[in-house]
Amino acid sequence: MKIAIHQMNSGIDPAVNRAAMDIAIRSASNQGAHFYFAPEMSLLLDRNRERGRIHIQHESTNRHIAALCDTAREAHIWVHVGSVPVLSEDGSGRFANRTLLIDPAGQIVARYDKMHLFDVDLATGESWRESNAYAGGTHPVLAQSPLGPLGLTICYDMRFPDLYSRLAKAGARAFAMPAAFTVPTGKAHWHVLLRARAIESAAFVIAAAQSGGHEDGRETYGHSLVxxxxxxxxxxxxxxxxxxxxxxxxxxxxxxxxQVPVHLNRRVIPPLD
Incomplete structure (x- = not known):
């Protein structure tokens, strides 16, 4: 099966980002791909939350999401949107960092909210507090797809192998891992973490990434991997x-x-005394 990976440099205008995705989705379909994968925050990448807030709506009223559904239907291709910021339905006023999976009929068939939020202080001086604005997801999601059961995860999730173990036990044969990885952590950990998740689960890893200097001042690592x-x-x-x-x-x-039947050999580990 042929898949397409879109490495992006998303900015602060969702209309511009969506136009780039629309072109890429149609190109992927025209070149024979059955599946298109975009990175984390594909529609909006803006660390200035007050400026970005005006573009963040409920999923059901977001015209750019609706347009991507139309594009998937017109191009007749599976579309993994990577992730987009939407207003959480929990009534808190916070956002959700949400993956959307769209089928070739243009229907959203699965959604996942990022469970592990990026709250870190790096040695470089960079500080990130995703939890200040975002509500974390509450449960893992395994979606049915042409690749078989597809585990939906997002960026920082990759540092928490228990999530992938749970998805693998439930039948995952591939993981979608869209990201907007920082450069320092990318250089140190990106390839190692992604290869580890693939090896320990004996599953495909598909990680579309943001790359380069962005309008909001951040720099992302790139190196989208399969x-x-x-x-x-x-x-x-x-x-x-x-x-x-x-x-x-x-x-x-x-x-x-x-060759290496890790799923058959897995044992339940009892609690520590």
Whole structure:
């Protein structure tokens, strides 16, 4: 199965970002891809939350989400939106960092809110407090897709292997891991973490990423990756924007799990005394 990965440099105007996604989705379909993957915060990347707030609405009233559904239907392709900020339905007034999976009929068939929020102080002086504005998701999501059961996760989630273990136990054969990784953490941890998640679960990892200097002043690492269940890197997009393609051999999951049957050998670990 051919999939397309869109490495983006999203900015502060959702209309501009959505136009770039629309072109990429149609191009992916025209080049024979069955699936399109975008990065985290594909529609809006703005660390100035007061400025960005005017663009953040409930999912049901967001015209850019509706337009992407129309594009998926017109191009007849599966679209993984990466993630978008939406108003949380919990009534708190906070946002949710939400993945949306759209089928070729233009229907949203799965959604996942990022569970682990990026609250860190880096040695470089960068400080991030995602929880100041965002409500964390409350449960993992496994979506049915042409790739088989697809685990939906977002960026910082990749540092928490228990989430991937839970999804793998539930049948995940691939993980979507869109990201807007910082440069310092990307250089140190990006490839290692993603390969580890693929190897320990014997599943494909599909990680579309933001790349470069952005309008809001941040810089992201890029290097969108597709990794097979053995941990082999099938695609590394390096720096810059663009559309990459990979042929996914779905039987590879069974081949690897037959060689190293981690799911059959897994034991329930009792509590510590």
């Amino acid at each position: 990794i097979d269940p053995w941990g082999e890197i099938l695609l590394d997009m390096g720096d810059g924007e663009g559309l990459g393609f990979v042929e996914i051999n779905l039987s590879r999951v069974d081949e690897v799990r037959a």
